[in-house]
Amino acid sequence: MAVAKKTQAASPAAARSASADKVKPADFSKEQELQAYRDMLLIRRFEEKAGQMYGMGLIGGFCHLYIGQEAVVTGMQMTLKKGDQVITGYRDHGHMLACGMDAKGVMAELTGRRGGYSKGKGGSMHMFSVEKGFFGGHGIVGAQVSLGTGLAFTNKYRKTDNVCLTYFGDGAANQGQVYESFNMAELWKLPVVYIIENNRYAMGTAVHRSSAQQDFSRRGISFNIPGEQVDGMDVRAVKAAGEKAVQWCRDGNGPYILEMMTYRYRGHSMSDPAKYRTREEVEKIRGEQDPIEQVRQRLLKNKWVSEDELKKIDAKVRDVVNEAAEFATHDPEPDPSELWTDILR
Amino acid sequence: MAELTYRDAVARGIAQEMTRDPDVVFLGEDVAKAGGVFKATVGLYEQFGPLRVRDTPISEQAILGAAMGAAMTGLKPIAEIMFSDFIAVCFDYIANEFPKSRYMSNGQTKCPLVVRTGNGAGSRFGAQHSQSVENWCMMIPGLKVVAPSSPVDVIGLLAAAVRDPDPVIFFEHKSLYATKGEVPDGEIVDRLGTAKILRPGKDATIIALALMVPRALEAADILHREHGIDAEVVDVRSLVPLDTQTILNSVGRTHRLFTVEENPRLCGWGAEIVSIVADEAFYDLDGPPVRITTPHIPLPANDFLEDMVLPTVNRIVETVKRSLGS
Numbered sequence: 001m002a003v004a005k006k007t008q009a010a011s012p013a014a015a016r017s018a019s020a021d022k023v024k025p026a027d028f029s030k031e032q033e034l035q036a037y038r039d040m041l042l043i044r045r046f047e048e049k050a051g052q053m054y055g056m057g058l059i060g061g062f063c064h065l066y067i068g069q070e071a072v073v074t075g076m077q078m079t080l081k082k083g084d085q086v087i088t089g090y091r092d093h094g095h096m097l098a099c100g101m102d103a104k105g106v107m108a109e110l111t112g113r114r115g116g117y118s119k120g121k122g123g124s125m126h127m128f129s130v131e132k133g134f135f136g137g138h139g140i141v142g143a144q145v146s147l148g149t150g151l152a153f154t155n156k157y158r159k160t161d162n163v164c165l166t167y168f169g170d171g172a173a174n175q176g177q178v179y180e181s182f183n184m185a186e187l188w189k190l191p192v193v194y195i196i197e198n199n200r201y202a203m204g205t206a207v208h209r210s211s212a213q214q215d216f217s218r219r220g221i222s223f224n225i226p227g228e229q230v231d232g233m234d235v236r237a238v239k240a241a242g243e244k245a246v247q248w249c250r251d252g253n254g255p256y257i258l259e260m261m262t263y264r265y266r267g268h269s270m271s272d273p274a275k276y277r278t279r280e281e282v283e284k285i286r287g288e289q290d291p292i293e294q295v296r297q298r299l300l301k302n303k304w305v306s307e308d309e310l311k312k313i314d315a316k317v318r319d320v321v322n323e324a325a326e327f328a329t330h331d332p333e334p335d336p337s338e339l340w341t342d343i344l345r
Numbered sequence: 346m347a348e349l350t351y352r353d354a355v356a357r358g359i360a361q362e363m364t365r366d367p368d369v370v371f372l373g374e375d376v377a378k379a380g381g382v383f384k385a386t387v388g389l390y391e392q393f394g395p396l397r398v399r400d401t402p403i404s405e406q407a408i409l410g411a412a413m414g415a416a417m418t419g420l421k422p423i424a425e426i427m428f429s430d431f432i433a434v435c436f437d438y439i440a441n442e443f444p445k446s447r448y449m450s451n452g453q454t455k456c457p458l459v460v461r462t463g464n465g466a467g468s469r470f471g472a473q474h475s476q477s478v479e480n481w482c483m484m485i486p487g488l489k490v491v492a493p494s495s496p497v498d499v500i501g502l503l504a505a506a507v508r509d510p511d512p513v514i515f516f517e518h519k520s521l522y523a524t525k526g527e528v529p530d531g532e533i534v535d536r537l538g539t540a541k542i543l544r545p546g547k548d549a550t551i552i553a554l555a556l557m558v559p560r561a562l563e564a565a566d567i568l569h570r571e572h573g574i575d576a577e578v579v580d581v582r583s584l585v586p587l588d589t590q591t592i593l594n595s596v597g598r599t600h601r602l603f604t605v606e607e608n609p610r611l612c613g614w615g616a617e618i619v620s621i622v623a624d625e626a627f628y629d630l631d632g633p634p635v636r637i638t639t640p641h642i643p644l645p646a647n648d649f650l651e652d653m654v655l656p657t658v659n660r661i662v663e664t665v666k667r668s669l670g671s
Contacts, residue, residue, distance in 0.1 A: 151417065157415070180410075
């Protein structure tokens, strides 16, 4: 039997040693705080608008909102450089906006219009922008984990130092192909950061009711993949952990697992009234840990901005979102001829 | 010109494409150092090295997922799924991921990959390692499906599949690996979506695929020699795209249609061909189209029983003879 590089006993204590040492998040500069504030607020307002438009019947089908989880993609995106890839599952609007995709194109895809990123043929769960390094937007829970492993394969094959961020949830973490991919990625030392967004509910089933091992950062231990838990509500913690993980991959050390401790304020999808948890639970986390409010308070406390200046930022973000909603409402429906395009060449 | 086995043709086809294009990578279980469980990829690891010819863990989902991720970023992977029955293990990638990526991304992410897989019965492997599952893939919009019957077609269609911008599922028949055929020297590149008339005839059209092709040819010889029936044998080669024109033209000349399928009867590919001919050439037919298939049962491991259920030369001869009333 081959001897693993980092030998672990079966005990939790020994297993824990495989987790890398946590990085203490460095304070953000004023510019970084402002950037994080703008980026997170854009996602929040966009998702709120999408929820409204869904309620008005302008968006049909599925619509999984990212509200509450904004710090995860915002912090991770700050660690990337040109040529890096991002791939995720179906709760994907936040990832697209973080990658710099146009809010109009994303919203118009939600309404299924011609100007949507997939001309209305993809919908909420299926959008791509190769130009921005975003490879979807995937509807089958966990499927993107092996696809992201393959994106990282190309980086290794072409000898670039690019990295693929592969996002999935605590629910997807219980799918089988995740572990096939972990094994392959570590075996081949592929530059992929597996980011497990633990929002505490796998659809409507709480983590403790769906997962035998609830510390998802340890899910890579038997493959020798280092992992750590991160405060996914603090964008500074996300960025700090992300930088370390991304550097680990760029240096050719293979994959890395980050478990982002986060929370989704809304239901799993628009049709989920979230009766499996209390209103108090949501209000408590929202009141004490909201990722945007944290940045806002720091900006004010440091006297980096005034309330008035924040209001101006809010107004600008609202303008972008309103413009996107306007476009997505009035853009024409796709031409029926599109039924037959982009299937086979 | 040289005589080559179907098995060696696989390795030659892959080598031809890997030599031509450095973006072609080949991965699968036991394909590299071991040369493949069917010894169809011997020598590739030695020729192209461990970066491009890769043994994988026994993880079909990770193999196809990684292949697709690599294809989305510009590589041209050839992935092997050892037995086609295992397509069921990784069907998400075949059914939901490969064929939808171009469509759902507005053409931004393409999926130029080939999945090679050992298909079909005759090796006494039993119900989980003997199936003909090309019909599982034929039914999915966004896939191309190929199944060669001869060494030269293996090379030419494999080359066409690798160069194709779409995902191609490439069915090699396990019982054909040891068969031989003449293969020209030099580069061979064929076209997907083209059927081949292997034996012209005027009395009946027999459409066959993969292992059923040599059986149909032998049956046609017997029909001609012993019963005076002149049957035309068409090798479909490619189920998607399907060369309907060659099939319809043949039926237009012979006025009778027979399909020889290894698929279990329900929803075998022959049903689709019969349906197309009924739609488009009904009045060319002088009698009902006849499907010669495996019955709708799991395949047995026992050699005697397995031989009973696959379409045989004798069954083809008898069916055609009886249908033509001679």
